[in-house]
Amino acid sequence: MTQEQALDAVGEGGFRFADMSHRGSLLVLPSGFHAWPVTTIEDIKPSSFHPLFAEAKEIDFVLIGTGEKIIRLAEPLLWRFREFSFQFDVMASLAAARTYNVLVAEKRRVAAALIAI
16 A cells, blocks of 8 residues: 555544545554554554654654544654654644645655544
């Protein structure tokens, strides 16, 4: 699966992409689409992003979808993102998925961490 693959649908507890569906949260990286063991913003820890940090050299922009509402991330986690010089934005998961699709269409080097809604 390549990063050029768009997200086709968001909701009902998961995502659809590439004629497949996934129940649960999703981490979208240059290496592909991965299950993300996060169900609420409280589940997010710096270790939740280890796969993303491992691919940091291939990523310029990160979208973080926090579920149905925009919820601010803890300051230590925001600093961790800054250490990698990522540009990033935190938004509701549906908005993050839409923005991801736009950035992929523009051939941007983007990743997304999306809590299922």
